[in-house]
Amino acid sequence: xxxxxxxxxxxxxxxxxxxxxxxxxxxxxxxxxxxxxxxxxxxxxxxxxxxxxxxxxxxxxxxxxxxxxxxxxxxxxxxxxxxxxxxxxxxxxxxxxxxxxxxxxxxxxxxxxxxxxxxxxxxxxxxxxxxxxxxxxxxxxxxxxxxxxxxxxxxxxxxxxxxxxxxxxxxxxxxxxxxxxxxxxxxxxxxxxxxxxxxxxxxxxxxxxxxxxxxxxxxxxxxxxxxxxxxxxxxxxxxxxxxxxxxxxxxx
Amino acid sequence: xxxxxxxxxxxxxxxxxxxxxxxxxxxxxxxxxxxxxxxxxxxxxxxxxxxxxxxxxxxxxxxxxxxxxxxxxxxxxxxxxxxxxxxxxxxxxxxxxxxxxxxxxxxxxxxxxxxxxxxxxxxxxxxxxxxxxxxxxxxxxxxxxxxxxxxxxxxxxxxxxxxxxxxxxxxxxxxxxxxxxxxxxxxxxxxxxxxxxxxxxxxxxxxxxxxxxxxxxxxxxxxxxxxxxxxxxxxxxxxxxxxxxxxxxxxx
DNA sequence: GTACGGAACGAACATCGTTCGTGTCAAGGT
DNA sequence: ACCTTGACACGAACGATGTTCGTTCCGTAC
Numbered sequence: 083x084x085x086x087x088x089x090x091x092x093x094x095x096x097x098x099x100x101x102x103x104x105x106x107x108x109x110x111x112x113x114x115x116x117x118x119x120x121x122x123x124x125x126x127x128x129x130x131x132x133x134x135x136x137x138x139x140x141x142x143x144x145x146x147x148x149x150x151x152x153x154x155x156x157x158x159x160x161x162x163x164x165x166x167x168x169x170x171x172x173x174x175x176x177x178x179x180x181x182x183x184x185x186x187x188x189x190x191x192x193x194x195x196x197x198x199x200x201x202x203x204x205x206x207x208x209x210x211x212x213x214x215x216x217x218x219x220x221x222x223x224x225x226x227x228x229x230x231x232x233x234x235x236x237x238x239x240x241x242x243x244x245x246x247x248x249x250x251x252x253x254x255x256x257x258x259x260x261x262x263x264x265x266x267x268x269x270x271x272x273x274x275x276x277x278x279x280x281x282x283x284x285x286x287x288x289x290x291x292x293x294x295x296x297x298x299x300x301x302x303x304x305x306x307x308x309x310x311x312x313x314x315x316x317x318x319x320x321x322x323x324x325x326x327x328x329x330x331x332x333x334x
Numbered sequence: 335x336x337x338x339x340x341x342x343x344x345x346x347x348x349x350x351x352x353x354x355x356x357x358x359x360x361x362x363x364x365x366x367x368x369x370x371x372x373x374x375x376x377x378x379x380x381x382x383x384x385x386x387x388x389x390x391x392x393x394x395x396x397x398x399x400x401x402x403x404x405x406x407x408x409x410x411x412x413x414x415x416x417x418x419x420x421x422x423x424x425x426x427x428x429x430x431x432x433x434x435x436x437x438x439x440x441x442x443x444x445x446x447x448x449x450x451x452x453x454x455x456x457x458x459x460x461x462x463x464x465x466x467x468x469x470x471x472x473x474x475x476x477x478x479x480x481x482x483x484x485x486x487x488x489x490x491x492x493x494x495x496x497x498x499x500x501x502x503x504x505x506x507x508x509x510x511x512x513x514x515x516x517x518x519x520x521x522x523x524x525x526x527x528x529x530x531x532x533x534x535x536x537x538x539x540x541x542x543x544x545x546x547x548x549x550x551x552x553x554x555x556x557x558x559x560x561x562x563x564x565x566x567x568x569x570x571x572x573x574x575x576x577x578x579x580x581x582x583x584x585x586x
Numbered sequence: 587g588t589a590c591g592g593a594a595c596g597a598a599c600a601t602c603g604t605t606c607g608t609g610t611c612a613a614g615g616t
Numbered sequence: 617a618c619c620t621t622g623a624c625a626c627g628a629a630c631g632a633t634g635t636t637c638g639t640t641c642c643g644t645a646c
Contacts, residue, residue, distance in 0.1 A: 274461070
């Protein structure tokens, strides 16, 4: 390596390690090379120290990921709710969320799905989302449920996007992945998979942005069109039924 | 260790390694200890051999995961479409998918989301799903799109479930995770997050199964209620627009 | 001036996926 | 009956990961 072999101890002056500086450096790496590139060693190297030093401020990798996600969530802009433009504002908010998790910090979506984040900055976004849904006339129950499903939708789309837009070290690979999917659906065997073969062209139509916006409208319209009465009713449903799936969910 | 120190070479007779045997052993481990527990070493140990031997039949870990997912997909039962009961059959199919990915093989959902699977067994499920949607009267475009979003929904739910139902080595941790989420939403600061605080009780209401089924109906009803005309239209939308998100998706 | 305590560090450990070179064994040709 | 060959299996090792241990440094309070 070209680095000076002398010990780092007698270097002139370091910017003083801190939790904020560590997270900032981690996000910088994530922005440039993707979240996957953020390892404890790589991060320590960027801060001109060793991996062990990080553990003074961060409990471990998992805690670091949580801090990264929470800090990145703080960069997502949140407008004040204008009831007249609730649907437009909701689309816009979800789009910013998706951009943050797949464009600004490639691979961040994975961190968002690996846990259920409850930090202040994330809560800020949730608050805005729920406020917009209420402005749209949703019932409490519908709005609450939409918060869940919309977050999940954005995260899943962003994650899927990050599968294609991997680090730009091999631009050809992207096309190859597209090609693989395309062929599988369009050229499906009409004998065994008649419906897939018939719908193949329809499945690969439209660009990502169009599909993303459409999906959001589908969910919103679905919530409006689906009666909630008698479902998600007041008393928590009886538990202990082994046959239902998913078996459980956060509740009181 | 308590194992015999003598070389494995002079053991009586081994069941002859094969790709099928490897995948079967991997799924057995996944069923008992979760997908995370399937490492090349652990898998080799279960087959009474070394890690290197696996690479004769399986290209690597990624290829193994693909084989596991595809083989597990083969265990998902698929009914013949009965147009009269399309919605019921669709619910049932999605539920079986979810169960496979979170109950039968905990953690399998992660594998399903890490790539877009196109194997025969997965295609079999897609075929059934699309067939049911067509039986429900969906347009080609709506059915094709629903296939996407419903798969994503099931995968995301199953993945979220696997976050709670980790390996049963610490039953207390599950309750703790519930507790963490519950507190965050129900006891949110009404000053900063008024809507979250107001909707907190609604957000944690209902059990998982109820929410799962409701989500499916929301998507189905949303597809019915959302006009597709002029959206996802015939000619692929113009590309090269840097401002749209997601930037791209598999298409012709 | 000195002792204390947190911060930083070098080295190491355990585990992971993967590769290399060699050993083994059975089938097939001579 | 012997030899050759080639695919398979294996032990050992490599590089990279997250994490921990014991020590060293340095600023600060006494």
